[in-house]
Amino acid sequence: MTGRRGGGGAPLSKREWHNRFVWDLRYDGAAGAAGPLVVPGTYQVRLAAGEWSQLRSLDVRIDPRVAAEA
Secondary structure, eight states: OTTOOOSOOSOOOSSTTOOOOOOOSBOOOSTTSOOOBOOSEEEEEEEEETTEEEEEEEEEOOOHHHHHHO
């Protein structure tokens, strides 16, 4: 998600074990509008704090309930 940010809202707190980030699966929109949803696939997410950082893969899949309706 380089250059993208989630629709999660408030910055993360500094309290140990009390952090959560929610991504609404949208790219940044234009001038406050909700952007388009990302397509299914594998994305890279990076968590960084000070000198430490970690990169992980994140798979976005189609909801099987939605896929069955198509």
